Structure formats: structure tokens, C-alpha cells
Amino acid sequence: MPLFHPRQMQWSTHFEVNSETGEIRGISPVGRATAIALKLNSPNQLKARQLWIQLELFP
DSSP: OOOOOTTTSOHHHHEEEOTTTOOEEEOSHHHHHHHHHTTTTOHHHHHHHHHHHHTTOOO
16 A cells, blocks of 8 residues: 655545544545554654644644
């Protein structure tokens, strides 16, 4: 499965974000493969993303 390529693909086609938990969910095979391969929901990533959401820096 190819991974997400930001210059060739639209983010919203492949991912969605839970605004409460900060979790990025792959909604396509490409999105799911990318989220797993890049560990987008590791504990440290989730903590950082939650802080960014609180500070209105994400998304």
C-alpha cells in the first residue's frame, strides 16, 4: 500500500481528526497505512496534538 503523499493527495480524503482526543484516523487504505507506518497516534504524538488543539494551533 502506498503512503500518503502530501503534494499529490488531499489530506481530507485520507484522514480525519478527533478534536477531543487528537487521534488521527485513516479513512482510506492509504490513510490507515500511513497512520500505522508513521505512528501518528503514539502516546507522545497524542499528548502534543492535544496541547496544540488546546492552544488552537491544530488543525
